[in-house]
Amino acid sequence: MALPKIKYVRAFTATGGGADYHDQTGAHWIDDHIATPMSRYPEYRESRRSFGINVLGTLVVEIEADDGTIGFAVTTGGEPACYIVEKHLARFLEGRNPADYEKIWDQMYFSTQYYGRKGLVVNAISGVDLALWDLLGKLRGEPVHQLLGGPVRDELQFYATGARPDVAKELGFIGGKMPLHHGPAEGLEGLHKNVAMLADMRAKVGDDFWLMYDCWMALDVDYATRLAIACHEHGLKWLEEAISPDDYWGYAELKRNVPKGMLVTTGEHEATRWGFRMLLEMDCCDIIQPDVGWCGGVTELLKISALADAKGKMVVPHGSSVYSYHFVITRHNSPFAEFLMMHPGPTEVVPMFAPQLLGEPVPVNGRIKASQLDKPGFGVELNRDVPLNRPYTH
Known part of the structure; x- marks a missing residue:
């Protein structure tokens, strides 16, 4: 059975917990005096938020098919990742078969390799890939594990x-x-x-x-x-x-x-x-x-x-x-x-x-x-x- 093609890719930011689970307010065990690479500096020792662990926020990726079905995913990356998704990665999805995840991943990764390979860029790729699997499961009426x-x-x-x-x-x-x-x-x-x-x-x-x-x-x-x-x-x-x-x-x-x-x-x-x-x-x-x-x-x-x-x-x-x-x-x-x-x-x-x-x-x-x-x-x-x-x- 032919699947509907991908029509739109959209990227959003969100703040306050969720995928960026360090983005907490008030007292929380995850932001206590915890050893980090920044603990060598006393001013950044008492709180991980003090050195910016929560600055990016959550990345939300939506992928909509021609029939209106939407797959989505959340990860970290915030506004910089939104830019990468919208301005660079979307071209490898829109108009494509959502089952072509191998080709889509390959094109996303190697097109960004000159400035990516790890970190923020791969976070963005991950968010797109997860949203794609969510969409594919919804279109086929199956959980991802199946x-x-x-x-x-x-x-x-x-x-x-x-x-x-x-x-x-x-x-x-x-x-x-x-x-x-x-x-x-x-x-x-x-x-x-x-x-x-x-x-x-x-x-x-x-x-x-x-x-x-x-x-x-x-x-x-x-x-x-x-x-x-x-x-x-x-x-x-x-x-x-x-x-x-x-x-x-x-x-x-x-x-x-x-x-x-x-x-x-x-x-x-x-x-x-x-x-x-x-x-x-x-x-x-x-x-x-x-x-x-x-x-x-x-x-x-x-x-x-x-x-x-x-x-x-x-x-x-x-x-x-x-x-x-x-x-x-x-x-x-x-x-x-x-x-x-x-x-x-x-x-x-x-x-x-x-x-x-x-x-x-x-x-x-x-x-x-x-x-x-x-x-x-x-x-x-x-x-x-x-x-x-x-x-x-x-």
């Missing part, structure tokens, strides 16, 4: 990212990943505080609950190694994104350095099959963590996952709500998923990308049934009550 081959299990199970793994355990999650609070600039005292925080949480959750540390690119190899060794006796499951995402050599060294049984994970800020090929071939980590809204979209995530599968590595995407759920449920090498606890406490389970998505499923007892993902496309709708701004047209 387009990817269908579920390989009946439910998703989750670990929770947030400041309260003890609460996450009570809520039924399989593990809790905490933000690391103190970086190398805070010296030995900071290191001891990091270890003490893990020890305290281990005492609260018992021996069998997973505990992990998210280091958000804040450390160097020496500090990360000392932290891993000091945390080993408290059962740290993995050390995540400990150093700069560009330092593949450092990751390979860190993986050799950590105690046996502890995992090194990274990839949240990596992009495309070529970036992940470096991580995999240089044996930089045990688990790769691509964000489907940043790494190139579903089209590229399939290639990244195949590379990892061939290397015997797990793919556990960075928390991206339904956009990763539809992928994880179809892959044996993605045995569990991440859930970002976006409650300020965090002491409750709330939708991850609120207020921008309507109908977003959330874990109950740390799980989501595959049947909850059975609506066409990604199964969510755009909240039209959220103010959208279209800064550019074409």
Whole structure:
């Protein structure tokens, strides 16, 4: 059956949580004193918003077909990404068959390679790609996971990212990943505080609950190694994104350095099959963590996952709500998923990308049934009550 052609591509910005989940107001665990690459500067140590982590806002991409069906997606990128989508990428979609996602992705990526390859440009490409998959699912009346081959299990199970793994355990999650609070600039005292925080949480959750540390690119190899060794006796499951995402050599060294049984994970800020090929071939980590809204979209995530599968590595995407759920449920090498606890406490389970998505499923007892993902496309709708701004047209 012939599909209607793509008629319009539109790009909007939105602010206030949602895809740009750091864009919070008031007290929130995600904006606490958390180790970052900017923690070396005391003036940017107490708040991640202070150095501009939330300046871009959300990118909303809509792709409308000739019959009026609209696919959409949200990711980060804000106004600069809108410009890229409207002024550059739209030409590769309008008038095309929405099933031609391979050709469309290839043209978007290689036409922007001279100023793109990673970061903001690939975020924009990811948003377009996700909206395209949403449109394709709606046109075919199928959920995206069915387009990817269908579920390989009946439910998703989750670990929770947030400041309260003890609460996450009570809520039924399989593990809790905490933000690391103190970086190398805070010296030995900071290191001891990091270890003490893990020890305290281990005492609260018992021996069998997973505990992990998210280091958000804040450390160097020496500090990360000392932290891993000091945390080993408290059962740290993995050390995540400990150093700069560009330092593949450092990751390979860190993986050799950590105690046996502890995992090194990274990839949240990596992009495309070529970036992940470096991580995999240089044996930089045990688990790769691509964000489907940043790494190139579903089209590229399939290639990244195949590379990892061939290397015997797990793919556990960075928390991206339904956009990763539809992928994880179809892959044996993605045995569990991440859930970002976006409650300020965090002491409750709330939708991850609120207020921008309507109908977003959330874990109950740390799980989501595959049947909850059975609506066409990604199964969510755009909240039209959220103010959208279209800064550019074409």
